[in-house]
Amino acid sequence: MNFKVLKSKIGFAAEVFGIDARQNVSQEHKIELTRLINEYAVIIFKNQKINDDQQIKFSENFGTIEPAGTNTELTKMKDRRLSLKMNDVSNLDKNNKPLAKSNQNRIFGLGNRLWHTDASFKKKPVTFSILSGRKVSAKGGETEFCDMRCGYKALSKEMKNKVENLIGEHSLQYSRGKLGFVMKDVLSKKELEKFKPVLQPLVRKNSITNRKSLYLSAHLGLIKGWELADSILFINDLIEICACSDYIYSHKWEENDLVIWDNTQVMHRGRYFNDQKEVRDVRRTTIAGTEMLIDQ
């Protein structure tokens, strides 16, 4: 196994060679892959023609799989295309047809186009995401990753001091609200209760590399103790600092690419493609977090 760093200037994103995700991963390779993810935050494997069971098995090398959300009536079990261990990030319904423009699941899924970290709204936030490109769009549909360690490093000393002890409130209500999705209009009171914001620190430190990073996301809607308007402006300013082109790796998908990223160190977003004409079947497994970062 070897690898090549794709943004070598900042040591971000690496392509890994010599791994077959359909096969068992040796203990030695598991340790090396975990090291590479922590060091480069995004790792890419080409030509990995896998099925769901193989993706699940490969993902379990990195921890326990976080089941896909079943919090809402929007994602009824009977409408699911994939098992609960898989997150469906495609533009397809259960008959493998593109979701219509006005379909609520499609609109909910458009939240993936905002800069975010996966499932930062969980009390124990997830760690790695593993995304498999089964079918990819010919035009557009890239995934952009933003190195949040660089974002943190770019802050002035004053800003570093300011963010150090701040606490953010994360919820799907905030990210979907940014797209005009009014959750209280479409969800029951009981469902809304499940979207209650959770608290996360704004700064995280990687326990292996000791590097600090900003923990931001479209799901972050409020700084604890602040006015809403002040929070929104401050969060927007921070995201703008991080999402500078020098700190971004844009992944142009090819069929059977497999990409792993560390949600504790990067934000990401999907880019536009014509989801009414093209098929983009990408499937995600997600590794559950093992600890709560802040008492709720």
Ligand SMILES: [Fe+2]
């Ligand atoms: Fe995502």
